[in-house]
Amino acid sequence: MKKAENIIIGISIGDLNGIGSEVVLKTFEDSRMLELCTPVIFANVKILSFAKKSLDAEMQLHGIDGLDQIITGKINVLNVWKESVNIEYGVNDENVGKYAIKSFVAATKALKEGLVDVLVTAPVNKYNIQAEDFKFPGHTDYLDQELEGDALMFMVQDNLRVGLITDHIPVNEVSSHLTEALIKKKIETIQKSLIQDFSINKPRIAVLGLNPHAGDGGVIGKEDDEIIKPVIKKMFESGTLVFGPYPADGFFGSNQYEKYDAVIATYHDQGLIPFKTLSFGNGVNYTAGLNKIRTSPDHGTAYDIAGKGVADHNSFKEAVYLAIDIYHSRNEYQIISQNPLKIKEKQL
Known part of the structure; x- marks a missing residue:
């Protein structure tokens, strides 16, 4: 059971040939982040372990096969797929785009069903994610279809x-x-x-x-x-x-x-x-x-620096912070809106 203040952050991994894995891992390399939230990365633990090794990072990854196996305070990696994927940093690869969408669709489903509290999405390539079952310009249009509002x-x-x-x-x-x-x-x-x-x-x-x-x-x-x-x-x-x-x-x-x-x-x-x-x-x-919360960094896949270990993860970290802040603000708003006396107290 999660602590009330430690919310579950669903994370879609984005384009595996871009800087998504790097900025996600760099964000949670700081163990203090795990006091604020519990990340669940929708990808494959072998791929994240490969990215971790290339960054020479020391955090522990907790691979899981179901969301009922989430451990609070750990970096959970949900195995959305089991097969290996050929990673070539900086390359625009249609096959890799398919895995970006597998991650995103699975994370959105978990968000929709309330199995994660908020969603933070790593960048995708809008060109290589197009498929018969995914004809959206990007994350926002798909979320607009799947979620209320x-x-x-x-x-x-x-x-x-x-x-x-x-x-x-x-x-x-x-x-x-x-x-x-x-x-x-x-x-x-x-x-x-x-x-x-x-x-x-x-x-x-x-x-x-x-x-x-x-x-x-x-x-x-x-x-x-x-x-x-x-x-x-x-x-x-x-x-x-x-x-x-x-x-x-x-x-x-x-x-x-x-x-x-x-x-x-x-x-x-x-x-x-x-x-x-x-x-x-x-x-x-x-x-x-x-009706659900989704944030993302304000940059793209950055193929030109992918795999070099030099990506700035501040925007992704800020996306995590903002998702947490909005989650708490919405909860407070719901409590206040159900109690007219609290509305008056807040306005005074």
Whole structure:
């Protein structure tokens, strides 16, 4: 039986030819991590032992064949497959991609069934994971299908939080996806996440404009005035503290983002370029809006440095920390929401 404060972290191993195994093992090489959580790595103990040897790491791995064999305070490795896999660090291998998905699907199933408390995913290669039974651009879209809620990519580093209205779509399709319903849904998802996942009672949210200078009064595109502004106005009038749309070019450089609990970008690069510039490799990709918790590091497979032992594991470690923090925040939120007196106490 696990301790109440020691939660079970399910970990999907990602692309075995990338830096996933390295950043996972480096994170839990610090034995103090096992006082906060019990990791369960969905992979194969022989593969993790091979990675451990290449890193000259000294931690003990506990191989298990079922989740009923988890030992608290140990680094558990669930044998999702038994056969050997040919590992060639830095190589884009379709066969290796199949094992990344086996790990992820098994970990998601365990999360869905409540056998692990949260999920942290190591990076995959979006090209080699495509298969007949897995036609998703990445982790988020699959989780959106399997779990309850509406998934939203939410990049987090301390008090810097950046959400996206649209994510993995071509830039020339962004404007056609921006609808009143979608913008409203994303703002509502972020507001709910800030309250229940980050314990912010009255969150302030900024929305970035789509066009340069947020359209400049319609001179440089009409979407900001005709689609985004009306949504913000309606939601603000109904009590949501949402502001904008703000011109995106100077918003981060002028530190304007510090006035808000979250920033919503209209498309992928508009939000992720400034986020990754400011987060210095410590950022976390959190999938907000779902009934279960999933985080991941904000980097990819890094084939160019895979197998060299030089990968920085800070982002993965921060992903573990954030998953634990959100797990506790959600539990506290549920307790408070069921007791109106506690809500009043928290607001005083």
